[in-house]
Amino acid sequence: MRKAMVLFACLFAGSVWASDQAGEHGYANEDKDAEGEDVAGYILHHVSDSNEYEFEIPLSNNHIPIHLPRIFIPLHEGACAPVADPHGGHGEVYPGLGAGCVDLSITKHTVMMWLAALILIGSLLIWSNRDKTKLVPRGTAANLFEMLVLFVRDELAIKNIGKEEGPRYVPYLLTAFFFILFMNLLGLFPWMASATGNIAVTCGLALCTFFVTQVAGIRAAGVGGYLKHLTGGVAPWLWPIMIPVEFLGLFTKPFALTIRLFANMLAGHIVIFFLLGLIFMLRNPAVALVSVPFAFGIYLLELFVAFVQAYVFTMLSALFIGMSVAMGHHHDDHGHAEGGASHDHGKAHHI
């Protein structure tokens, strides 16, 4: 979130500077504004999802658009007929989910996500140590994978969930960690994009964690214990207050996961683009002397953030699962008398 703030501060400063310039040199007004709009539009175009993949040809202004298939599943007859743009834009748009049309189009970020998934599966199958006869990994990649696997298992799963229940959730946490890590890293390559910089992708991942968390809670406490936990363990006359609060609490966790990953990945990319875009906004090649090293620094930071965000997402998932698992043990111990729900909430809000 801090980076998102930096980004908006940069954008704001840029716009103030542009308007100042416009005041001083009236003739440059239109031009500068157009340039700024152009760069911002370019950045936003690049970080947001689209229905085609654009392969940019280096050292030119051209790009080869690859149109991705659009898939619409109408919930009722004729629900997916394109309609005129209600915002007054030109062309036609497809109706949304509210109008009964399920849009399952393959987009740029979908492709990137699949690419990351394929690279992940491929590299794990090729480089990880899966040979029963060799207990010790050989080679850099196998060692690296094993180190990360052991890290997720020992530091995240077992520390947050516990020794008994932890190993059950290790495959989920490992998949989340590596999948997010590979999607994050993919965005650092030329012509590629970070699927995790899309709020829908992070929302999907957070929904998976949400699902696993709830299943873990029901498994640990039983359906009755799970529902009882929703009451917060207070006196029945407080239930009308407590149940909405607890119910809301269920969704704040995945929401926080969604926004954190999305904002971090998006902000890093925008900052890099903006630093490079500064060259074109200021129309001076000398700016490159400053902005390119800065962009390089941010790039390295992004490399680090790719790991950190994968770690944070996995760690929080493990923490939430651990809280759900602990639900089963706690309710037997201190029943309704004291604030039975206090054990998890304090911990969750610190992060």
Add this chain to the structure above:
Amino acid sequence: MFLPSVLAASSFVEVRPGLIFWTIVTFVLVMLVLRAKAWGPILSLVEEREKQISNAIESAKRERAEAEKLLADQKTAIAEARREAAEMMRRNTAEMEKFRDELMAKSRKEAEELKLSARREIDDQKAKAIAEVRAMAVDLAMDVASKLINERMDDSKHRQLAEQFVQGLPGATSATATRRSA
């Protein structure tokens, strides 16, 4: 100012339900594939290795304790053997000593006895010889005396006289006593 227009046009906060769907599908597929092909083997391998390492440590500890026990046993056995050997040596020496002492004592005793009997014999012979000499002396004296006085004397009376005379001779007491007792 382009900021408002930028934010208005920004499509990065738009949530596409289709993408959520594809994300979940992809994630579940990736998880199933990796659990079957990667996590399972890797984790079982790691567990196997951990088990082997802990087993190796355990067995090394056990073997070391065993070796230490064996070493201690060996040491006590050696000490025992050494002690026994020393004991035997000591006993042997003592026995030899005793045997030699006994032998010496026996031979000494025998020699003593031999000496004693020899002395007794000598004494006997000496006493006998002395008695004989005395008797001869008495006879001689009597002969001499009878010849001298030329008179036949009452035998026993004169004999008594002679004996009295001989008694008066120096060193004849014991011999007379011996004779008397004999």
